[in-house]
Amino acid sequence: MITPRRVLAALLAAVAATSLATAPASAHERGVRPLPRAHSHNDYEHPRPLHDALDQGFTSVEADIHLVDGQLLVAHDLADTRPDRTLESLYLEPLRKRVLANHGVGVYRQRTSFDARFPAGKASTEFQLLIDVKGDANSTYAALEKRLYDPRYSFLFSLYAFGHVQKRAVTAVISGGRPKDVLLGQKFRLAFYDGRVKDQNDLGIGSDHRLTPLVSDSWSGLFTWTGEGPFPAGERAKLHEIVKSAHAAGQRVRFWATPDADGPARDALWKELVAAGVDHLNTDDLPGLANFLRAR
Template identity: 65%
Template sequence: MGRSLLFLLTVLGLVAGAAPAAAAPDRDRVRPLARAHAHNDYEHTRPLFDALAQGFTSVEADIYLVGGELLVAHDPEDLDPSRTLRSLYLDPLRERVLRNHGVCPGFRDFQLLIDIKTEGEATYAALDELLRSPRYAFLWTRYAFGRVWHGPVTAVVSGNRPRATMEAQRTRFAFYDGRIADASDLGPGSDARLTPLVSDNWTKLFSWTGAGPMPADERAGLRSIVRTAHRAGQRVRFWATPDVLGPERDAVWRELVAADVDHINTDDLEGLAAFLR
C-alpha cells in the first residue's frame, strides 16, 4: 500500500485502532463557543467533560514525562500516576469522535493545547509517539506532504517545545504554539503550517487590566496583533488576562471579542460561557 493511500485511510479512520463505533451519535447539543479556551482544564472536577458541557472548543493540559508516561498536573507535587494524558484526554476524545464523528457537533477544529513542563526533547518524543500511534492517529490534524490535513482535533504544543525538532519533521501530528513577541513566530515571517497559534502573557504586552477605558494606543496595538496573525493564517491567544468575576474581567473580554481574538483564556468555565452567549 502506498504511503499516500495509507495516510488517507488513517485520516478516514480505516486503519487499525480507528474503526467506527456502533454507538449512536451523542444527542447533547451544546452550542460550541469558538473563542472559549479552558486554561488548566485538568483542575476541574471532570477534566475535558466540564469544558465540553459548557461548549468550550479548546482545552489545555500541562504534561510531565515521568517513567515513560505523560502525566497531567500543574505542579510536580500534584503528579498522580492515574492522571495521564491518555486517560484524561486522548481516550475520551477518541471515544467522542468515534461516537459523534467529531468532538463538538457543528464545530470542526477542536484544539488540545499541551503545555510541556519537563525537558522538551524527551517529552515531545514521548508525546509524538503517542499521538501517531494507531489508536489515536486518526484524531489529529497533521502536517504531511507539505500541507496541513485537518482532523477532528488539533494538538498544539506549548511550554518547553522543541522548535527545531518539530520544524524538521516531515510528518507531524502536533503544531507549535508561537509567541506574539517573537517576530519569527507572528505574521509574515512565520509559517502557519508549523505555528497556527500565537500566544503570550497579556501583562507583558499591555498595562491595561480592565479598569476604566482601554488606552487607545493599547487597543490599536491589540488589533494590529490580531490583524497581523490573521493575515498569516494564525490564531491568537493571551494568558494572564484578568479572570476574577467582575467588571474589569468583562471589560477585557469585551475588548478581546471586539478585536477578534480567537481564544479567550479562563478557569471560570461557566462565567466565560455565559459571557459569550
C-alpha cells in the same frame, strides 16, 4: 523515530476508525453548541477534566504534561503528578470516544455558532488540544509523538505532511517547552507549534501557519489595562494590529494572564478581545465565559 511506515499506518487508522459502528452521542452532547472562542486554561484542574469544558461548549483545552518513567502525566507541577492521571486517560481516550460517537464528524456534532471570522454560511468545527510541555522538551515531545501516532488515536489529529495540512477533529498544538528545531525539521507530524507575539527570536506572527497556527503571549507582558476604566487608545490600537497581522498570516491569537475574576472589569476586557477578533479567550471560569459568549 517516526517513520513513513508509521505515518501510513496512521492514515489507514484514520480511515478505519471513522467507519466503526459506535454508540451515538448523548442527547446532552447533541444539544451543546460549540463556542469557537472558548479556551479552558489549565483544564485538568477542573473536577472533570475535558468533560466540564465540553459540557460548556469549549473548543480549546489546555493540558500540562510531565514525562515520568515513560508516562505522560498531567499536572501543573511535577510534585502534583499522579500515575492515574495520564494524557491518555484524561484527554486522548475521551476524545477518541467522543469523535467515534459522532461518526468521525468531530468533537462536536453541531457546527459552531456564527462567528464574524468566518464567511457567511461557514463555521469552524476545529477542536484544539493545547499541550504545555514541562521539563525536557525533546524527550517529552518524543514520548508525545508515540501517543499521537498510536493507531488508537492518530485518526483524531490534524496532520502535516510534506508541506500540506490535513485538518481533522483535533489539532494538537505544543506550548511551554517547544522543541522548535525538531518540529521545523519534520516532514510529517501530528502536532503544531504555539508561537509568541513579543519574542522576536521565536516563531511568531508571520511565521508559517502550517507550523505555527497559533500565537500566544502574556496579556500582562504586553498591556497595562486590566479592564478598569477606559482602554488606552494606544493599547487598543496595538491589540488590533496584533490580531490583524496574525490573521493575515493565517494564525490564531491567544493571551494568557488576562484578568479572570468575575465582574465588570473582566467583562470589559473580554468585550475588547472579542471586538479585536482574538480567537481564544483564556479562562478558568468555564460557566462564566460560556455565559458571556452566549449572551453575545
